[in-house]
Amino acid sequence: MPSNVKTIEWAGNAVRLIDQTLLPTELKVLDCTTLEQVAEAIQRLRVRGAPAIGAAAGFGLALVARRSEAQSVASLLGELEQAQAVLAATRPTAVNLFWALERMMRCAQAQAEGSVQRLKEALLAEAEAIAREDEAANRRMGQYGAELIPDGANVLTHCNAGALATAGYGTALGVIRAAVEAGKKVHVYADETRPLLQGARLTAWEMVQEHIPVTVITDNMAGHLMQQGRIDLALVGADRIAANGDVANKIGTYTVAVLAKHHGLPFYVAAPRSTIDFSLTSGTEIPIEERSPDEVVNFRGVRTAPAGVRVYNPAFDVTPHDLVTAIITEQGVVRPPYTEGLAALEEPQ
Numbered sequence: 001m002p003s004n005v006k007t008i009e010w011a012g013n014a015v016r017l018i019d020q021t022l023l024p025t026e027l028k029v030l031d032c033t034t035l036e037q038v039a040e041a042i043q044r045l046r047v048r049g050a051p052a053i054g055a056a057a058g059f060g061l062a063l064v065a066r067r068s069e070a071q072s073v074a075s076l077l078g079e080l081e082q083a084q085a086v087l088a089a090t091r092p093t094a095v096n097l098f099w100a101l102e103r104m105m106r107c108a109q110a111q112a113e114g115s116v117q118r119l120k121e122a123l124l125a126e127a128e129a130i131a132r133e134d135e136a137a138n139r140r141m142g143q144y145g146a147e148l149i150p151d152g153a154n155v156l157t158h159c160n161a162g163a164l165a166t167a168g169y170g171t172a173l174g175v176i177r178a179a180v181e182a183g184k185k186v187h188v189y190a191d192e193t194r195p196l197l198q199g200a201r202l203t204a205w206e207m208v209q210e211h212i213p214v215t216v217i218t219d220n221m222a223g224h225l226m227q228q229g230r231i232d233l234a235l236v237g238a239d240r241i242a243a244n245g246d247v248a249n250k251i252g253t254y255t256v257a258v259l260a261k262h263h264g265l266p267f268y269v270a271a272p273r274s275t276i277d278f279s280l281t282s283g284t285e286i287p288i289e290e291r292s293p294d295e296v297v298n299f300r301g302v303r304t305a306p307a308g309v310r311v312y313n314p315a316f317d318v319t320p321h322d323l324v325t326a327i328i329t330e331q332g333v334v335r336p337p338y339t340e341g342l343a344a345l346e347e348p349q
């Protein structure tokens with residue numbers, strides 16, 4: 001990614017983000033100056049990827065506070081609660097959204113006895129911290145994960161878990177970056193990732209920008225390539241991980257995990273602790289977003305299936321933990337049994 005652009009950042013009086021719906025043909029930043037614009041950007045996937053959604057929500061609440069004309073802390077807290085509800089309704093699966101909103105509200109409530117001005121400053125500092133800590137976590141994750149990537153590996157990815165999906169560096173792609181930075185040769189097979197092509201549009205774009213060799217395949221080619229011995233391991237990100245290690249990620253991830261198991265290949269998940277939902281004992285409890293049928297039967301305005309046809313469009317699936325070889329976090333690599341290994345991760349201060 002060009003070093004002068006960030007996936008998401010605070011721009012003085014706006015939340016500035018790359019409009020990812022336009023990539024790879026256009027690299028354009030969008031300044032969101034209202035809560036509604038931030039919510040629309042998350043809902044429409046202008047900003048997407050679990051940690052990036054969390055960072056966007058954090059900056060969204062900081063924006064609401066900054067623009068507020070409330071004269072008392074109590075009324076500003078009321079406005080923030082309403083904004084929290086608006087942002088929480090944008091997308092249901094990525095737990096980082098709710099994690100970030102709750103963290104921001106805890107920060108706001110801690111200022112209940114202070115001034116309106118102090119509350120506004122504290123919220124912006126908290127949103128900046130969420131973004132900064134996310135990028136730092138990804139870099140640490142990269143160091144741990146790089147050890148699992150053999151020199152010369154062919155790595156299959158699904159969706160985009162790169163700098164664009166986070167506040168910087170990436171989770172799964174961060175691991176690949178760190179392996180390359182450590183001097184290893186890595187070749188990426190990027191699943192195109194129907195229906196919105198996060199793999200073909202975004203993963204391939206990031207890899208091309210960084211001169212990391214990448215080959216795009218359609219989602220239905222992965223099994224064939226594994227059968228031919230052309231893939232050494234699969235590496236993906238996550239939107240929510242249950243306490244037992246079940247992993248929700250972009251639709252099609254489960255298929256990749258089953259294929260990897262059949263072919264005796266490692267299936268790794270890279271995710272920060274903020275993606276783990278300890279309140280859910282298993283992946284069956286993870287809410288799966290269902291999106292508009294239009295995404296399946298149209299592509300950029302061109303109809304690809306007959307009018308009137310029934311469509312089902314779940315945006316995520318759940319990979320059971322027994323198909324997951326290891327979960328790479330910023331605190332180290334967790335292996336089965338996951339219930340114990342994940343519970344041992346420390347809550348960041």
Ligand code: MRU
Pocket residue numbers: 045048049050051094158159160161162165166170171172198236237238239249250251315
């Ligand atoms: O619908 P998206 O594009 O937000 O889905 C994103 C994914 O599934 C990613 O793999 C996941 O959020 C991990 S991002 C580091």
